[in-house]
Amino acid sequence: FTEMPTNNFVESSFWNFDALFQPQQHPARDQHDTFFLQDPAEAPELPPGYTSKVKKVHSQGGYGSQGYKYDWRLEEARKNLLRTHTTSASARALYQLARQEKFSPVKYFSIDRVFRNESLDATHLAEFHQVEGVVADRGLTLGHLMGTLRQFFNKMGMEWEGVRGGAGGSPGSPLTLSLSPGISQLRFKPAYNPYTEPSMEVFSYHEGLKKWVEVGNSGVFRP
Amino acid sequence: MPTVSVQRDLLFQALGRTYTDEEFDELCFEFGLELDEITSEKDIISKEKGEEKAKGASDTVLYKIDVPANRYDLLCLEGLVRGLQVFKERINLPRYEKIIPPQGEGQKLIITEQTVQVRPHAVAAVLRNITFTKERYDSFIDLQEKLHQNICRRRALVAIGTHDLDTISGPFTFTAKPPSEIKFKPLNQSQEYTASQMMDLYRTDSHLRHYLHLIENKPLYPVIYDSNGVVLSMPPIINGDHTKISLKTRNVFIECTGTDITKAKIVLDIIVTMFSEYCEKPFSVEAAEVVYPNGKTHIYPELAYRKEKVKSELINKKVGISETPSNLAKLLTRMCLKSHVIGNGNNIEVEIPPTRADVIHACDIIEDAAIAYGYNNIQMTIPKTYTIANQLPLNKLTELLRLDLAAAGFTEALTFALCSQEDIADKLGMDISATKAVLIANPKTAEFQVARTTLLPGLLKTIAANRKMPLPLKLFEISDVVVKDPSADVGARNYRHFCAVYYNKSPGFEIIHGLLDRVMQLLEVPPNEENGYTIKATEGSAFFPGRCAEIFAKGQSIGKLGVLHPDVITKFELTMPCSALEINIEPFV
Numbered sequence: 169f170t171e172m173p174t175n176n177f178v179e180s181s182f183w184n185f186d187a188l189f190q191p192q193q194h195p196a197r198d199q200h201d202t203f204f205l206q207d208p209a210e211a212p213e214l215p216p217g218y219t220s221k222v223k224k225v226h227s228q229g230g231y232g233s234q235g236y237k238y239d240w241r242l243e244e245a246r247k248n249l250l251r252t253h254t255t256s257a258s259a260r261a262l263y264q265l266a267r268q269e270k271f272s273p274v275k276y277f278s279i280d281r282v283f284r285n286e287s288l289d290a291t292h293l294a295e296f297h298q299v300e301g302v303v304a305d306r307g308l309t310l311g312h313l314m315g316t317l318r319q320f321f322n323k324m325g326m327e328w329e330g331v332r333g334g335a336g337g338s339p340g341s342p343l344t345l346s347l348s349p350g351i352s353q354l355r356f357k358p359a360y361n362p363y364t365e366p367s368m369e370v371f372s373y374h375e376g377l378k379k380w381v382e383v384g385n386s387g388v389f390r391p
Numbered sequence: 392m393p394t395v396s397v398q399r400d401l402l403f404q405a406l407g408r409t410y411t412d413e414e415f416d417e418l419c420f421e422f423g424l425e426l427d428e429i430t431s432e433k434d435i436i437s438k439e440k441g442e443e444k445a446k447g448a449s450d451t452v453l454y455k456i457d458v459p460a461n462r463y464d465l466l467c468l469e470g471l472v473r474g475l476q477v478f479k480e481r482i483n484l485p486r487y488e489k490i491i492p493p494q495g496e497g498q499k500l501i502i503t504e505q506t507v508q509v510r511p512h513a514v515a516a517v518l519r520n521i522t523f524t525k526e527r528y529d530s531f532i533d534l535q536e537k538l539h540q541n542i543c544r545r546r547a548l549v550a551i552g553t554h555d556l557d558t559i560s561g562p563f564t565f566t567a568k569p570p571s572e573i574k575f576k577p578l579n580q581s582q583e584y585t586a587s588q589m590m591d592l593y594r595t596d597s598h599l600r601h602y603l604h605l606i607e608n609k610p611l612y613p614v615i616y617d618s619n620g621v622v623l624s625m626p627p628i629i630n631g632d633h634t635k636i637s638l639k640t641r642n643v644f645i646e647c648t649g650t651d652i653t654k655a656k657i658v659l660d661i662i663v664t665m666f667s668e669y670c671e672k673p674f675s676v677e678a679a680e681v682v683y684p685n686g687k688t689h690i691y692p693e694l695a696y697r698k699e700k701v702k703s704e705l706i707n708k709k710v711g712i713s714e715t716p717s718n719l720a721k722l723l724t725r726m727c728l729k730s731h732v733i734g735n736g737n738n739i740e741v742e743i744p745p746t747r748a749d750v751i752h753a754c755d756i757i758e759d760a761a762i763a764y765g766y767n768n769i770q771m772t773i774p775k776t777y778t779i780a781n782q783l784p785l786n787k788l789t790e791l792l793r794l795d796l797a798a799a800g801f802t803e804a805l806t807f808a809l810c811s812q813e814d815i816a817d818k819l820g821m822d823i824s825a826t827k828a829v830l831i832a833n834p835k836t837a838e839f840q841v842a843r844t845t846l847l848p849g850l851l852k853t854i855a856a857n858r859k860m861p862l863p864l865k866l867f868e869i870s871d872v873v874v875k876d877p878s879a880d881v882g883a884r885n886y887r888h889f890c891a892v893y894y895n896k897s898p899g900f901e902i903i904h905g906l907l908d909r910v911m912q913l914l915e916v917p918p919n920e921e922n923g924y925t926i927k928a929t930e931g932s933a934f935f936p937g938r939c940a941e942i943f944a945k946g947q948s949i950g951k952l953g954v955l956h957p958d959v960i961t962k963f964e965l966t967m968p969c970s971a972l973e974i975n976i977e978p979f980v
Contacts, residue, residue, distance in 0.1 A: 169778070169780055170778065170779075170780055170781040170782075171781060171782050171783035171786055172783070173783055173785075175785065175871055175884075175885040175887065176879075176881065176883075176884060176885050177808060177842060177871065177873050177885055178829055178842070178873060178881050178882070178883035178884070178885075179881060180880075180881045193544050193548060193651075195460075195541070195544070203809075203831050203832075203833065203834070203839070204831070204832045204833055205829055205830065205831055205832055205883075206830040206831060206832040207829065207830040207875070208829065208875055208881070208882030208883055209832070210882070211880060211881040211882055212877070212880065212881075212882055213880040213881075214880070229751070231752075232752050232753055232754075233751050233752035234751035234752065235751065236653070236751075237653040238651055238653060238654075248881055248882060248883070250809075250831070250842065273776040273777070273778060274776075274778060275776060275778045275780075281808060281871075283808075283809070285833065285834075285835060285839075286835075287835060294807075294809060294835075294839055295807055295808055295809060303774055303776060305774055305776040307708070308774055308776075309708065309709055309710055309711030309772070310709065310710045310711050310761055310766075310769055311710065311711025311712070311769045311770050311771055311772045312711060312772050312773065312774040314766070314769060314771040315771035315772045315773045315774075316773060316774065318771050319773065355420075355767055356766040356767055357420050357423065357425075357766065358422070358423030358459075358758070358761075358762045358766060359423065359459065360423075360459035360460055360461050360462075362461075365752070365754040365755050365757070365758045366710075366754070366757060366758035366761050366762075367758070368766060388709070388754070390752060390754055391752065391753075391754060
């Protein structure tokens with residue numbers, strides 16, 4: 169997997185939400201969950217051709233989709249924020265990939281900080297790290313995604329004892345992964361993300377707590 | 392994820408069988424729901440207000456179920472039960488029918504042009520001969536609340552009003568008037584108020600005060616009247632008391648008003664499909680006519696059934712299974728997407744019911760097929776993609792430096808990227824405007840006012856939290872800082888900084904200087920002016936006068952090192968001398 173550049177904490181709503189098909193009225197874009205910036209408040213530059221494509225898909229549909237059918241506003245997309253997930257970096261990376269002359273399959277990853285405007289408590293911080301991986305190729309299936317995830321978690325469980333893993337979207341949840349390999353230790357559950365369909369939450373069995381704990385989130389990007 | 396609270400026994404009764412908690416949890420897992428909590432009203436009150444207040448509260452077991460944010464059809468007991476029963480193939484998905492009453496007999500909602508400025512859209516429908524019980528009534532109210540919170544975006548996009556049709560007579564008028572001209576008795580109040588008085592009345596109401604701002608400052612407030620001037624509601628704030636629904640209500644008039652017509656239609660469809668179950672003719676909804684200011688009319692609810700054609704091969708390919716088209720059609724039907732095989736046997740025609748407004752693309756259909764098949768039944772494979780791995784050069788450099796700095800006897804710290812304005816400015820003797828810091832608009836506490844422009848405060852705060860540790864304290868961090876940059880496409884960018892501090896009874900300038908030399912040695916930067924690095928004495932507001940130097944390399948200033956000024960040390964609640972070094976390592980990538 170090749171590392172993606174993620175060294176920008178400040179992101180525009182466009183890359184963090186709109187390009188990921190998260191509708192502008194979505195609750196996560198609320199003041200409560202996202203850190204919006206006072207200064208610089210707006211992103212000066214957005215990719216012009218791509219922006220109009222995103223606008224169309226949200227408001228009218230496209231690429232086989234009905235879309236959300238609402239009035240998409242450019243000012244909303246310009247709003248700067250501290251990124252809420254590293255998927256915005258993945259969106260940028262995929263955009264660059266799309267602009268290549270010839271498509272080549274890629275595997276990307278990143279491990280970096282994200283920010284959420286939450287009240288702090290024993291299991292929640294305002295900033296935490298996310299591990300993100302993307303595979304882009306022809307003919308990929310949901311089975312491939314599950315297989316990749318299984319290998320990933322197996323590696324974490326088998327090689328490092330008592331490692332703290334907080335993969336995907338679970339902020340700061342300390343977790344010691346079970347050491348024994350085997351499919352029975354990993355289960356997938358249907359979930360929902362605005363930008364992936366199908367989506368799955370990944371659960372692993374925590375020996376200490378004697379219950380299944382969510383260790384990650386995943387999905388196939390929407391066409 | 393929205394949470395729906397249902398009484399366990401009612402749920403099991405409707406499902407036709409009982410489950411153990413584990414069995415139900417398993418069922419939820421398969422379907423994509425999460426049994427978040429098993430509790431009771433007594434437990435809830437006990438936790439919030441203490442055991443005393445909980446005495447006398449109900450012991451009935453409540454299941455709190457987490458529902459995906461895009462499944463509006465699962466936000467009430469009725470919807471959950473229907474979804475689960477179809478999933479388990481115990482019932483067939485009901486067919487929702489729109490009954491258009493003969494000309495002149497149906498209900499009409501006339502929209503006037505005054506609403507355009509404040510709340511332009513409205514849709515309406517009627518549930519005829521419905522029978523309410525206490526549980527159904529509570530569920531009805533709960534669903535409206537849930538919809539308000541989710542898709543309606545706290546009533547900003549759509550507001551729902553439900554009324555006892557027998558207490559009023561149509562045609563109804565949806566208009567907007569100045570607040571002083573609107574006067575009625577709001578729900579559960581004992582006297583009439585004008586709209587302006589209601590704004591004051593509800594300012595302290597824990598529930599309603601959050602919606603006042605939606606219309607408060609507009610010149611005209613939305614209001615719905617019947618043909619006799621009785622007020623049905625003043626959306627989005629409150630309904631009239633006159634039309635309130637009771638357990639004896641038989642006919643319900645539903646109106647949804649708002650600023651987003653697509654969502655208003657979806658909301659209306661959800662309410663009527665969910666509760667038409669209890670009408671005399673189950674799953675039938677009486678249509679109403681909406682008349683627009685320009686004279687055009689439209690019949691609601693739409694209750695549209697949309698058809699989409701999907702190749703069965705596509706579903707198989709995308710999921711990684713190989714099922715026959717007729718099996719796939721069966722799987723989809725279990726997910727409330729009635730399907731059958733058409734054509735030459737390779738295509739499936741899927742009918743998307745009005746309850747599944749979340750299905751907007753073939754990929755949504757594919758996901759449902761996968762869920763019905765069972766995610767955990769899918770064979771896991773590895774993609775055959777052949778790629779060569781690469782590490783980002785900046786991160787590679789960071790990793791290499793970290794190891795060697797630890798070898799030099801320094802301990803790594805990981806600190807917060809967000810801090811208060813004082814941390815990066817006042818405490819370091821600088822003015823905030825000189826820092827080019829990125830300011831956050833909505834911090835919850837003062838600790839998150841700005842994104843850090845320097846790693847130094849974080850390390851100093853770490854020392855302050857670890858005063859009891861044996862001296863000397865030698866900390867370092869290599870991490871990003873954020874600075875405003877007009878040339879960046881978002882207006883700000885990250886810089887990778889390396890910062891080290893030495894805290895001891897003596898400042899240890901020579902130690903910090905030695906560390907800089909070691910780092911430059913590792914980076915193969917020679918200590919000379921032309922092609923290497925040099926340091927020049929300078930003044931720095933955070934540093935002790937005469938004990939500060941600026942570091943130059945690769946043709947630019949990359950940072951400073953020196954002994955920290957006692958003011959700085961005190962402001963960070965430290966007591967010993969401290970020297971520090973901070974440089975930007977990006978030029979060395």
